[in-house]
Amino acid sequence: MxxxxxxxxxxxxxxxxxxxxxxxxxxxxxxxxxxxxxxxxxxxxxxxxxxxxxxxxxxxxxxxxxxxxxxxxxxxxxxxxxxxxxxxxxxxxxxxxxxxxxxxxxxxxxxxxxxxxxxxxxxxxxxxxxxxxxxxxxxxxxxxxxxxxxxxxxxxxxxxxxxxxxxxxxxxxxxxxxxxxxxxxxxxxxxxxxxxxVATGLSQGCSPIGPVRTITACEENVLVEIDGRPALDAFKEDIGDLLARDLRRVAGYIFAGLPIAGSDTGDYLVRDLMAIDPRTGWLAIAERVQPGQRVLFTRRDRDSAETDLRRMLKGMKRRLxxxxxxxxxxxxxxxxxxxxxxxxxxxxxxxxxxxxxxxxxxxxxxxxxxxxxxxxxxxxxxxx
Structure with missing residues (x-):
């Protein structure tokens, strides 16, 4: 320019x-x-x-x-x-x-x-x-x-x-x-x-709350198994006992994250939880998935969003x-x-x-x- x-x-x-x-x-x-x-x-x-x-x-x-x-x-x-x-x-x-x-x-x-x-x-x-x-x-x-x-x-x-x-x-x-x-x-x-x-930057609004896991069984957008066990079991383990006892509280607070293959920044796509079936142990998210795909769960909160926004902005300034x-x-x-x-x-x-x-x-x-x-x-x- x-x-x-x-x-x-x-x-x-x-x-x-x-x-x-x-x-x-x-x-x-x-x-x-x-x-x-x-x-x-x-x-x-x-x-x-x-x-x-x-x-x-x-x-x-x-x-x-x-x-x-x-x-x-x-x-x-x-x-x-x-x-x-x-x-x-x-x-x-x-x-x-x-x-x-x-x-x-x-x-x-x-x-x-x-x-x-x-x-x-x-x-x-x-x-x-x-x-x-x-x-x-x-x-x-x-x-x-x-x-x-x-x-x-x-x-x-x-x-x-x-x-x-x-x-x-x-x-x-x-x-x-x-x-x-x-x-x-x-x-x-x-x-x-x-x-x-020109320079661009991406700031996440959610932060991971558990490890990166593997989808081992699924149907379209429904996670049937994660790491070889019912998807809901892995989900409850990651969100903690307090939320696991009352799953109604996760709406608008907990989300699924889909790591981007080959990303060197640990980037992931955040997708809404659409449904939870306690009877079958299945989770439905707002994205079609495939067996072998990686998944993690994230939490939406202001503090982590501000921290990541400032991180992104400082990084962009260095690159300009x-x-x-x-x-x-x-x-x-x-x-x-x-x-x-x-x-x-x-x-x-x-x-x-x-x-x-x-x-x-x-x-x-x-x-x-x-x-x-x-x-x-x-x-x-x-x-x-």
Whole structure:
């Protein structure tokens, strides 16, 4: 990235979309020269997504916008939940440093059509994506995107309580923008060339409470045996006597962790417990598993989440080639006020560790890192 690269961010809330958007524009100030915008709106403004991005495009002169909706949005030191709110980050990047691609709902042909020539010339080191959680093939699309582009794929799934799950993107055919740059139903985002200096980090929201074990018998998402004995026996052993005597208390507190093969950081995917059958000793989790696969159990708590978040932030600072100039943060909807409290504490921790860096982001229904779907995590992308 050139020394002229700059980022400006703004976050605002209110009652009417137009007033909130204008407040963001006032807070942004002069964004002349910026050529890429990141836009996140709370789901209360999902109906107004097209109007919001159209206004921002017209006033700022920035043509290319990416982003989505979340139950909450975040900015530098701020988290806004359960209210109409907008978070914006405007960036100045080399014209050939990035390329948007439209919604991918099946194969990658729309991306090849819109960004194939650019990929051939520049390659991609990172893709920041947004995805529709209602689309059952999102995991497959993410894997195919990472393999085909060679990019490290990060991002998150839209979170919304209504019927609309907007993504800010470009249409599959840019001959006309008449319908507005808003879509849904798959995966969309932006590719960054290797010349754009960027770093990413993943912070877990759960901590292991027992050893890594082996699934020895299972049926789809049901764990029948772990380490050669009933799955529930191993589960009770790991969670301790107090919880084992009242399994109703584990809901929303204890989760299954699936270690990622080949990870040199001990990384794992957290999945919800769906059901416990004391009669058979079976456990059902929110992921299909196979015999021989590794599993561990985890606990969700604020202290371990904060410790891991600070660890991740300190590690990123060491890896950066210079001071961060801007960033995007995608956090799980189960984090934020649901884990850290109501005083924007998660974003305050980030500001304490990396400073007043212009940031935008949202609270997702699933987080994406290295082309995989996570839960209860925070994914930070920093530009420098």
């Amino acid at each position: 050139t020394d002229s690269a700059r980022f400006k961010a703004a976050t605002a809330s209110g009652t009417e979309w137009s007033a909130i958007a204008k407040d963001c524009l006032d807070r942004l100030g002069d964004v002349g020269g910026c050529n890429l915008g990141f836009l996140y709106v709370t789901d209360a403004l999902a109906d107004d997504a097209t109007s919001i991005v159209t206004l921002l495009r017209g006033v700022t002169g920035i043509r290319d916008w990416v982003g989505t909706a979340g139950i909450g949005v975040c900015g530098t030191g701020r988290e806004l939940f359960d209210q109409p709110a907008i978070s914006v980050l405007c960036a100045t990047l080399p014209e050939d440093g990035f390329r948007l691609f439209p919604v991918l709902s099946g194969d990658l042909e729309p991306m090849r059509r819109m960004a194939g020539g650019w990929l051939d010339r520049h390659g991609a080191s990172l893709a920041l994506v947004h995805a529709d959680p209602r689309h059952q093939h999102v995991p497959d699309i993410l894997g195919a995107l990472e393999e085909a582009s060679g990019a490290f794929v990060v991002g998150g799934l839209t979170s919304a309580r209504g019927q609309l799950f907007p993504q800010f993107t470009i249409p599959g055919n840019t001959a006309t923008m008449a319908a507005g740059p808003v879509a849904d139903g798959g995966v969309s985002g932006v590719l960054f060339a290797p010349g754009v200096a 080639s210079g001071p961060p100039k801007g960033g995007i943060y995608v956090s799980c909807i189960a984090r934020g006020p649901n884990l850290f409290g109501n005083a924007s504490e998660e974003m305050t921790i980030i500001r304490e560790e990396i400073g007043d860096v212009p940031l935008a982001g949202f609270f997702a229904s699933g987080e994406i890192s290295h082309g995989r779907l996570y839960g209860y995590t925070g994914v930070l992308t920093l530009f420098c």
